[in-house]
Amino acid sequence: MKTIKLSLHFPANHVTKPLTYDLVKKFDLQINILHADIQLNKTGKLILDITGTEWNIESGLKYIEDQGIKYKLFTKSIIWQEDSCVHCGACTAVCPSGALQMDKMDWSLTFDKEKCMVCELCVKACPLNVMCVTI
Amino acid sequence: MESRDTGAYPLILYRGRDGWMGYKSFDEINEKIKGGKAVVVTAEEIIGIVEEKGVKQAAKEVDVVTTATFGPMCSSGAFINFGHSDPPIRMGKVWLNDVPAYAGVAAVDAYIGATEPSETRGLEYGGAHVIEDLIAGKDIKLYAESYGTDCYPRKEISTCINKNNVNQAYMFNPRNAYQNYAAATNSSDKILYTYMGTLLPQCGNVTYSTAGELSPLLNDPEYRTIGIGTRVFIGGTQGYVAWQGTQHNPGQARGENGVPLAAAGTLALIGDLKQMDTRFIRAAVYEKYGVSLFVGVGIPIPILDEEMLMKTTIKNSEIFTKIFDYSVQSRTRPVLRSVSYEELRSGSIELNGKTVPTAPLSSLKKAREIAELLKKQVGNGEFLISQPVESLPAANKVNPLDVREGS
Incomplete structure (x- = not known):
């Protein structure tokens, strides 16, 4: 499978x-x-x-x-470099699939790879450049 | 206010809403902090404590409430003194990693502003990155030019600096810790790239930037304990409020609770860059807008009396801001509606009959980390509170810039 x-x-x-x-x-x-x-x-x-x-x-x-x-x-996927992330939430403003969301309890960013459509909007929206595309 | 001599400490009684209330002085609270006996909680924790214990009891027990914020603050930068070369140079123009720094001060002083872009790499690297790299201890390429003088003959220098070999390096941020801020949306048909993030067409999203009920100036809305000289946590070290911030606007319309309904007070902050930590200072780039700097700020609020305590119990449901339409390219953008931070935090709001997703731009997670760290530092006696040497202006208005004929 x-x-x-x-x-x-x-x-x-x-x-x-x-x-x-x-x-x-x-x-x-x-x-x-x-x-x-x-x-x-x-x-x-x-x-x-x-x-x-x-x-x-x-x-x-x-x-x-x-x-x-x-x-x-889809041969590409989005990589979230979590260690460098400050969890500001700017990427969640543009994510159309809901793959990127804020955890409403501790306000950390969560990334559900399954939901990601690899539209790449988050790559540009991230002010810290921690979202990148890989093949 | 009335003062009675009671021996060791003059007991000052303060006229509050419910008559005369007891008063803890800054000195008394500091004595407790030094002895490791101060009771310190965060501005989020105090809400539940007061609900459980009541105002009177909580005001007696709690000495300090810590507040914090971690958001992009463009009006930031650092002064650096490079030391004198041999032969010496009166630096007229300065570049740090190809980012221009302002050198129109003394011979080897310069100011690197956070938003200045690199001349070779454009918007991907700027003053904020130079600052972050300096804090990280990295070597920075320094290039400077001069016209040469009798006392400073050298005309050019190219070398490397880092935070250990420069003399002073201190951050001096003209405007930080905005007391409330606008929320943004975009009613036009095209995507907008702004300092409020990427705004999707036809009001496709709303962005906001606040620590809300944890934010420093929202917990001391009338600047009673936060003023000039107040010791603050900035970028991982201890710094101070130097002055009112630029665009300080205490005259902003306020709710019945005294909390401004849109952008109001601001702080000019100063702190030693050499002692800072890149966990709390981060360079940022907003697509097609430019460079900015995430600054971590924390301020402890002394609970002088019940009235001060009440101010710190402010909740997101009681703090309101306005949603502005950023597609209107004007100083006075139309307001689409007023909204509470509780609604914005819920993840979506109603706008013109449509459900619109909301997204934050400042990190509540990092703000909480700072508030907790500050709680620990005040609790173990490392971080003392300080009485302002002068209050921030309580009334002044912000002037617009109009284009007019010169005289």
Whole structure:
């Protein structure tokens, strides 16, 4: 079993297809939707974590392609250099996925890598330069 | 106020809301601190203590309440005296790691301002980084030019300095520890890069910068114990309030509790850079805005009487600020609404019928660390309180800068 993260870009006429349902039923994949921006008759964007066997993931990706949907694998990830962080919270102002949040008890920064969409907004928003992108 | 001679200490009675109240003097509290007997709590802890014990009992028991803040404070910098070279130079222009420092003072004195950008690296490195590197003990490249004089013949010098081989290096910050500050949002359609962080379009977020109920001047809103000469924790060492800070605005509108409803008082602080610690001073860069400096400040407030105690029990729900629309490029930005720090701390607020996420810019975690450290230092006798030698102005207004014809 492995997990990959990818973003899907739907052309306007594909938004009504139950793609994630097909991925679950046909390829036995676990889908975790991280971000969805889909409007009827307009282009849509979906960011997913997909977990399954190597073979099922490969088949699932081919199926996505066959449906005329473009996808992009996330090869990069965000690294939080916690030791240098002062926990000011400036990065939480721009994080669209909720991956970066303040702990409401001790007001330290928390980073949930699973939720991160690698949009890189935090990299620039951090005044101490402690968020960086790695491959 | 009325004074009666009672022997060892003159007993001063103070007229409070509920009649005459007992009064602990600065000296009495210091005697307790020196003996390691002072009861010290943080400005967050005092809230629960007073709720549990009541004002009268808590005022008797508690001697000092510690306050703190750790936020970006642009109006910061340091004076350095480099010592004289041989042959000597009257430094006219000075660069530290390629960051210009102001040298329009005596021969080998200069002021490095926190926000000054590097001439070779742009906004990624600035005066704040020079200050942080100095505190860390790193070598800094010094380059200076002069036109040469009979008494200072040298015209150029290139060498390295660090905090151990310069004479004085002291931070002198013209404006720190703002008593309350604006919250920011952006109603325009484009992303804004400001000193209040990255503001997302269409009021996509609200940022704020405060230690709230832990913040120094919010716990002494009328500057009764914090004034010129007050000993403070600054950047990890002991420093002092040197003067009112620039833009000090005690005349700001206030709530019934005396707490300003927007930016008000400020402090000019001074402290020995050589004794500072990079845990409490950090350089910052705000995207497309520039360089700033996180400064850790802590101030112990002596509980002179019940009235002073009451001031320190201020809660985030009782402190309000205004949300300004930073997309309006004017000195007078429109106010979208008034909001309490309790609401801002909750993580989201209502703005024009929409739920908008909120984010802090100053570190409450670090502020708490400072308040706890200060509590320990006052508790074990290392850090004494000090009576102000002069009060901060209680009334003055901030002048705008208008463009007009010269005479």
